[in-house]
Amino acid sequence: MRSADGIETSDEMPIPERMKAWVLGDPDVLTLSEKPVPMPGRAEVLVRIDAVAICATDLEIIHYGSPALIQGGPPFNKDFTPGHEYMGTIAALGPGVDEYRIGERVTVEIHAGCGQCKRCRQGMYTACLNYGLNYGNVDKGHRANGFTTDGGFCEYAVNNINTLVSVPDDMSDEEATLVVTAGTSMYGLTELGGLVAGESVVVTGPGPIGLLAVAVAKALGAGPVILTGTRDARLEIGKKLGADYVINVRSEANTVDAIKRIIGEKGADYVIECAGTEDAVNEAIQMINRGGKICLAAFPHDPVTVDLPNMVRNNVYIYGIRGEGKSATHRAMGFMREKRFDASLIHTHTFALDDLPTALRYARERIEDAIKVVVKAQM
Ligand SMILES: [Zn+2]
Numbered sequence: 001m002r003s004a005d006g007i008e009t010s011d012e013m014p015i016p017e018r019m020k021a022w023v024l025g026d027p028d029v030l031t032l033s034e035k036p037v038p039m040p041g042r043a044e045v046l047v048r049i050d051a052v053a054i055c056a057t058d059l060e061i062i063h064y065g066s067p068a069l070i071q072g073g074p075p076f077n078k079d080f081t082p083g084h085e086y087m088g089t090i091a092a093l094g095p096g097v098d099e100y101r102i103g104e105r106v107t108v109e110i111h112a113g114c115g116q117c118k119r120c121r122q123g124m125y126t127a128c129l130n131y132g133l134n135y136g137n138v139d140k141g142h143r144a145n146g147f148t149t150d151g152g153f154c155e156y157a158v159n160n161i162n163t164l165v166s167v168p169d170d171m172s173d174e175e176a177t178l179v180v181t182a183g184t185s186m187y188g189l190t191e192l193g194g195l196v197a198g199e200s201v202v203v204t205g206p207g208p209i210g211l212l213a214v215a216v217a218k219a220l221g222a223g224p225v226i227l228t229g230t231r232d233a234r235l236e237i238g239k240k241l242g243a244d245y246v247i248n249v250r251s252e253a254n255t256v257d258a259i260k261r262i263i264g265e266k267g268a269d270y271v272i273e274c275a276g277t278e279d280a281v282n283e284a285i286q287m288i289n290r291g292g293k294i295c296l297a298a299f300p301h302d303p304v305t306v307d308l309p310n311m312v313r314n315n316v317y318i319y320g321i322r323g324e325g326k327s328a329t330h331r332a333m334g335f336m337r338e339k340r341f342d343a344s345l346i347h348t349h350t351f352a353l354d355d356l357p358t359a360l361r362y363a364r365e366r367i368e369d370a371i372k373v374v375v376k377a378q379m
């Protein structure tokens with residue numbers, strides 16, 4: 001049924017007026033509170049949140065504030081709900097929406113973008129030029145849930161239809177939350193040109209994005225795919241996700257030499273840098289071949305010194321990526337739907353939404369080798 005303001009709801013999914021929501025107060029202080037359930041506008045749907053994965057960026061936001069930007073400033077004490085890797089069930093349709101139906105399972109990407117700036121028009125909505133301009137009289141329509149607008153550590157969220165990805169019936173809620181992570185890895189490979197079939201790819205750092213970068217590179221036909229890191233348990237998961245070789249950098253005197261022993265003296269065609277340290281960036285420059293491409297998918301906290309002369313002399317390209325642009329989540333879901341890799345290998349723990357502080361502690365301290373920790377509003 002459509003209400004007078006054009007919003008479609010269904011008796012099958014009754015919507016309460018208020019919902020549980022975690023709210024960020026001072027740094028590191030989250031309180032389980034209540035908020036009104038938001039209502040979708042034009043080109044938006046209301047999603048009943050079923051599961052949310054915790055991302056390292058959530059931990060950053062809750063502690064440091066950045067990169068979240070609420071009303072043009074830090075997100076503290078602004079009734080802000082973090083969380084951005086969520087999936088759920090469509091509970092209401094905004095005016096004019098007929099692309100989805102109530103009851104459909106969807107997973108979401110973070111950025112809707114303003115849709116009107118130069119970068120949005122190029123599909124680079126994660127680098128929207130109107131980023132964070134979504135309040136008061138500067139509202140450009142930009143939305144990045146869990147960054148510039150309310151996120152998913154609650155029971156309902158409004159999402160632009162451009163951010164939705166359909167979830168197949170046989171995929172678990174937990175796996176569906178991982179599409180943003182896989183989409184970020186896919187976006188990195190897209191920005192490198194995407195033509196990686198038969199090319200050598202080195203992934204440095206077996207965090208969630210690194211592990212799924214291995215999976216996506218392999219699914220795109222890359223070979224050999226080499227994963228480097230310091231933790232054997234994670235390198236083992238990398239093997240299951242398709243790494244042809246794994247290198248524990250602690251047991252090698254020189255990581256670059258170890259890579260070149262596998263792929264030859266000339267070096268790798270592509271490096272996806274997911275470690276985010278000064279050493280890792282410079283090693284990437286040493287292990288790449290002439291004309292090769294490096295994707296920087298992790299961000300160091302502080303400025304780093306980079307071997308620029310080596311880069312310039314060898315015609316090395318470096319790409320920064322931000323998030324999951326150019327609809328990469330849809331391509332990642334394409335692989336996940338076809339079971340080309342099992343993203344759920346990186347999901348390690350599930351907690352109830354009410355236990356969010358415990359879940360965050362597991363993710364932060366990597367308790368019991370936690371990789372991706374998920375909270376579920378619907379258990
Ligand atoms: Zn994330």
Ligand SMILES: [Zn+2]
Pocket residue numbers: 113114115116117118119120121125128129130131
């Ligand atoms: Zn834009």
